[in-house]
Amino acid sequence: MSQQERAIRTRELILEAAGEVFAERGYDGATISDVYSRAGLTKGAFYFHFASKEELAEAILEVQVGSGAYPVVRRTLKLQELVDAGFVFGHRLMYDRMLQGSVGLSLERGAHQLDRRRPFLAWVDHNLAALTEASEQGELYGYADLRATAELLVGAFSGIQMLSHVLADRRDLTERLSVLLAQVLPSVAVPGVLAQLDLSADRGERVLAEAEALAAAQAGGTA
Amino acid sequence: MSQQERAIRTRELILEAAGEVFAERGYDGATISDVYSRAGLTKGAFYFHFASKEELAEAILEVQVGSGAYPVVRRTLKLQELVDAGFVFGHRLMYDRMLQGSVGLSLERGAHQLDRRRPFLAWVDHNLAALTEASEQGELYGYADLRATAELLVGAFSGIQMLSHVLADRRDLTERLSVLLAQVLPSVAVPGVLAQLDLSADRGERVLAEAEALAAAQAGGTA
Numbered sequence: 001m002s003q004q005e006r007a008i009r010t011r012e013l014i015l016e017a018a019g020e021v022f023a024e025r026g027y028d029g030a031t032i033s034d035v036y037s038r039a040g041l042t043k044g045a046f047y048f049h050f051a052s053k054e055e056l057a058e059a060i061l062e063v064q065v066g067s068g069a070y071p072v073v074r075r076t077l078k079l080q081e082l083v084d085a086g087f088v089f090g091h092r093l094m095y096d097r098m099l100q101g102s103v104g105l106s107l108e109r110g111a112h113q114l115d116r117r118r119p120f121l122a123w124v125d126h127n128l129a130a131l132t133e134a135s136e137q138g139e140l141y142g143y144a145d146l147r148a149t150a151e152l153l154v155g156a157f158s159g160i161q162m163l164s165h166v167l168a169d170r171r172d173l174t175e176r177l178s179v180l181l182a183q184v185l186p187s188v189a190v191p192g193v194l195a196q197l198d199l200s201a202d203r204g205e206r207v208l209a210e211a212e213a214l215a216a217a218q219a220g221g222t223a
Numbered sequence: 224m225s226q227q228e229r230a231i232r233t234r235e236l237i238l239e240a241a242g243e244v245f246a247e248r249g250y251d252g253a254t255i256s257d258v259y260s261r262a263g264l265t266k267g268a269f270y271f272h273f274a275s276k277e278e279l280a281e282a283i284l285e286v287q288v289g290s291g292a293y294p295v296v297r298r299t300l301k302l303q304e305l306v307d308a309g310f311v312f313g314h315r316l317m318y319d320r321m322l323q324g325s326v327g328l329s330l331e332r333g334a335h336q337l338d339r340r341r342p343f344l345a346w347v348d349h350n351l352a353a354l355t356e357a358s359e360q361g362e363l364y365g366y367a368d369l370r371a372t373a374e375l376l377v378g379a380f381s382g383i384q385m386l387s388h389v390l391a392d393r394r395d396l397t398e399r400l401s402v403l404l405a406q407v408l409p410s411v412a413v414p415g416v417l418a419q420l421d422l423s424a425d426r427g428e429r430v431l432a433e434a435e436a437l438a439a440a441q442a443g444g445t446a
């Protein structure tokens with residue numbers, strides 16, 4: 001393992017441990033020594049990567065954003081891609097402690113000065129881009145308000161995952177997402193598109209497996 | 224003012240101050256002395272009413288529940304009553320610091336052992352009862368899943384109020400609620416009912432004024 005690879009791996013170890021600690025204790029309750037102890041690292045190794053708890057929390061918030069959070073498998077229907085991103089995120093949130101910690105931080109009030117808006121805004125942008133493409137392909141009604149829908153989906157998703165967390169330790173998260181999409185999308189998608197959408201609760205698990213198989217095949221092809 | 228009236232007024236002062244303190248500092252950050260100082264009360268007066276911070280927080284959580292949180296004005300359409308309760312709650316949440324503190328506590332993780340489920344479950348019960356009545360009156364499609372819809376509305380509302388809080392200090396909360404209802408209700412309500420519903424963002428303000436006028440008239444009538 002090269003020095004660079006080792007640094008990347010150490011950073012990942014810290015982030016995984018930090019996600020768990022934030023998920024369990026919240027931002028205010030978590031300490032830096034909780035994090036490096038759990039990761040099995042020294043204080044020095046920690047501070048090589050992060051200068052403060054705040055910087056660490058910002059990196060954790062970032063794991064909700066970008067292609068790592070919602071790997072995309074291209075579909076003919078852009079609305080299915082939007083749905084897939086939501087289900088993959090929801091599925092991962094059911095077991096990925098780092099993602100749970102990240103979502104917890106973005107929901108948490110408290111003494112910290114973190115910019116909690118970024119994950120929400122990134123998801124709004126992502127949804128808006130997907131809805132715009134879907135609209136250009138004729139998948140949506142012409143009168144659909146794309147921005148309002150993009151923001152509604154982000155807000156409503158945040159709430160149903162929280163309700164699922166409080167009531168069922170997130171076990172029914174993707175079932176609740178299925179209900180949300182089935183009730184919201186008919187207001188924007190034309191019937192012929194709706195009929196083709198897969199909104200089943202296990203969609204995320206299947207798409208994630210597909211994305212991983214594709215990534216493995218690509219890695220094999222370029223090796 | 225009788226001794227009993229004074230006790231009721233003191234309790235209200237404590238709850239109002241506690242809502243503000245919890246809203247600002249969260250459960251872990253709030254102290255009992257913050258609360259009684261802000262209320263202008265002595266420590267002794269506080270402990271006459273509440274034995275602990277936990278007991279105080281439970282009382283604050285309770286303000287989201289029951290007829291105080293969503294005064295009902297009877298309507299021909301039961302679905303409009305459901306909508307009205309949501310808009311009144313949303314409207315009050317925009318400025319009522321006690322309610323903001325209460326909602327904050329139910330969203331907050333942290334070291335406390337509060338039962339955060341109760342406000343959510345109370346709203347689910349409320350919605351389910353209203354949807355059941357609406358369904359019995361023929362306002363909804365026969366295939367509508369009433370429990371799933373009741374829970375979706377609670378989860379989605381929690382999320383949009385949180386997004387509104389993070390992005391706009393709750394100023395656009397009732398506009399977001401209007402979008403939510405306009406996109407979700409067509410999946411359950413028959414068109415003739417939908418066409419009659421008032422889902423405008425200022426609905427809560429108007430219903431609250433109406434409820435207060437009715438309450439004042441009743442109080443006048445029984446005086």
